[in-house]
Amino acid sequence: MIELIDVGKVYHASDGDHRALEGVNLRIEDGDIFGIIGESGAGKSTLVRLLNLLERPTEGRIIIDGSDITDYQGKELRELRANIGMIFQSFALFQQRSVLQNVTFPLEVRGESKAASAERAHELLRLVSLDDKSSRYPSELSGGQQQRVAIARALANSPHYMLCDEATSALDSRTTVQVLDLLAQINDELGVTMVVITHSLDVARRICNRIAVIDGGHIVEEGFTADVFANPQSDITRELLDWGAPNVKKATAPQTSEGEEVACD
Amino acid sequence: MIEFFDKYGALLAQGTIDTLVMTFASCLFAYIIGLPLGIWFAVTAPGGLKPNRGINTVLGWIINIGRSIPFIILLVAIIPFTRLIVGTSLGVPGAVVPLTVAAAPFVARIVEQSLAEVDKGLIEAAHSFGASNFQIVTKVMLKESLPSLVRGAAITFVNLFGYSAMAGTVGAGGLGDIAIRYGYQRFQGDVMLAAVILCVVLVQVFQSLGDWLARVIDKRS
Ligand SMILES: Nc1ncnc2c1ncn2[C@@H]1O[C@H](COP(=O)(O)OP(=O)(O)O)[C@@H](O)[C@H]1O
Ligand SMILES: [Mg+2]
Numbered sequence A: 001m002i003e004l005i006d007v008g009k010v011y012h013a014s015d016g017d018h019r020a021l022e023g024v025n026l027r028i029e030d031g032d033i034f035g036i037i038g039e040s041g042a043g044k045s046t047l048v049r050l051l052n053l054l055e056r057p058t059e060g061r062i063i064i065d066g067s068d069i070t071d072y073q074g075k076e077l078r079e080l081r082a083n084i085g086m087i088f089q090s091f092a093l094f095q096q097r098s099v100l101q102n103v104t105f106p107l108e109v110r111g112e113s114k115a116a117s118a119e120r121a122h123e124l125l126r127l128v129s130l131d132d133k134s135s136r137y138p139s140e141l142s143g144g145q146q147q148r149v150a151i152a153r154a155l156a157n158s159p160h161y162m163l164c165d166e167a168t169s170a171l172d173s174r175t176t177v178q179v180l181d182l183l184a185q186i187n188d189e190l191g192v193t194m195v196v197i198t199h200s201l202d203v204a205r206r207i208c209n210r211i212a213v214i215d216g217g218h219i220v221e222e223g224f225t226a227d228v229f230a231n232p233q234s235d236i237t238r239e240l241l242d243w244g245a246p247n248v249k250k251a252t253a254p255q256t257s258e259g260e261e262v263a264c265d
Numbered sequence B: 001m002i003e004f005f006d007k008y009g010a011l012l013a014q015g016t017i018d019t020l021v022m023t024f025a026s027c028l029f030a031y032i033i034g035l036p037l038g039i040w041f042a043v044t045a046p047g048g049l050k051p052n053r054g055i056n057t058v059l060g061w062i063i064n065i066g067r068s069i070p071f072i073i074l075l076v077a078i079i080p081f082t083r084l085i086v087g088t089s090l091g092v093p094g095a096v097v098p099l100t101v102a103a104a105p106f107v108a109r110i111v112e113q114s115l116a117e118v119d120k121g122l123i124e125a126a127h128s129f130g131a132s133n134f135q136i137v138t139k140v141m142l143k144e145s146l147p148s149l150v151r152g153a154a155i156t157f158v159n160l161f162g163y164s165a166m167a168g169t170v171g172a173g174g175l176g177d178i179a180i181r182y183g184y185q186r187f188q189g190d191v192m193l194a195a196v197i198l199c200v201v202l203v204q205v206f207q208s209l210g211d212w213l214a215r216v217i218d219k220r221s
Helices: A044-051 A074-082 A099-108 A114-127 A143-154 A173-190 A201-207 A225-230 A235-244 A246-252 A254-264 B002-044 B053-068 B071-077 B079-086 B091-116 B120-128 B133-144 B146-170 B175-185 B189-217
Strands: A002-013 A016-028 A033-037 A059-064 A084-087 A161-165 A193-198 A210-215 A218-224
Touching: A002 A044, A016 A044, A016 A218, A033 A044, A033 A173, A033 A201, A044 A059, A044 A161, A044 A193, A074 A084, A084 A143, A084 B120, A099 A114, A099 A143, A114 A143, A143 A173, A161 A173, A173 A193, A173 A201, A193 A201, A201 A225, A210 A225, A210 A235, A218 A225, A218 A235, B002 B053, B002 B091, B002 B133, B002 B146, B002 B175, B002 B189, B053 B091, B071 B079, B071 B091, B071 B146, B079 B091, B091 B146, B120 B133, B133 B146, B146 B175, B146 B189, B175 B189
Parallel strands: A033 A193, A033 A210, A084 A161, A161 A193
Antiparallel strands: A002 A016, A002 A059, A210 A218
């Protein structure tokens, strides 16, 4: 279980301080596929990067499996990170390493033997249906294949958690569905708890059991996906829903009808 | 033609060997010093793996001062240092020391630039898998920038090849020295031309070798 208690984040940039998150309280239960949705710049990436301390919170505490990890350093931090896989929008595959060597990387850095790492990597590549490509290089793969390699790599250390930052935003819609279904399968079969960052409601709708909506660094709404979709509580959620399905929601969306009136004139 | 080679072949062969020994040796030593320096410079840079403004500024000064001293002046200025290291300021050993000192800051700079090109997203990904900073340097930064590092090494080699011509001033020999002595001082244009042609061919060969190597190890294309 991941708990965020009154978490805030201020970036200290050269042009002054910049608040990205404020007063965030969240609880992500084991087995969840937890969606965090919001518009660009809302603070989604900042939030997810706090969970493995790629960024440090400037306020609040982060509790994972009952331990306060907020101040973890050195070896303790590296151990924590091994238990939290991560995938990225741009895949972040090592270009000079083969598919197999990409997947063994997290094992290599933890001192696993070459043979054991390779065996585990092949096992994971079979899971993502790419074992036949193990000696290829990332530049020789399609986007969807690259993201599946990244998923295999993120699973190398058998983590309990997996963070996905806009993992499908660089993929076409058909590939997106394949990758999302793979993530759902991993959640289901391996019991990996997922935190899925997305600006797309379709993504959230397809795989998340719970979602939180973030706007301007604040969580404005949180709940079971079906409930949030059926009965949105905040303006920003309704706005996002309009964007996600304009033809269905048009009638109930004041801004859209207003826009149409203007267009009629 | 045959007569020419009978007369000057041994001289030109010795010149080629001297030039190659000077260039290879100083290139090697320049990397032994410049590579760690360049890594340290990249790691301490703002936005680097372990930013440290103080260390980075001092390293930047050292590297820039080193690069801005004209080689011919450096060659003479560090004669006492050269004697201290190799016991003489003359011949091939006497040339390798100043060539190394001149090239090391240059190497540090191009290594730093190669490392700075590595995608920050990859370093972040490595962090997310629990890699230590040392592992990120060796397994990510150096590995991902290897083609660029090889290209940098080829440039360093060619530069040193050119600089080694000036090492004739300290009696180190080499092709450049032959070209100057026979062409400029004794007006034997044919010997000078042969030495210059050898230089051009060798530079072409090593530059092409570097380009080829960088291409075959690069898995991006
Ligand atoms: N390293 C940084 N330094 C300063 N400001 C940042 C930094 N990273 C993000 N921000 C700012 O924080 C806010 C949230 O960014 P981010 O978490 O990336 O949003 P999202 O992922 O939802 O698009 C943005 O306004 C962004 O400009
Ligand atoms: Mg983002």
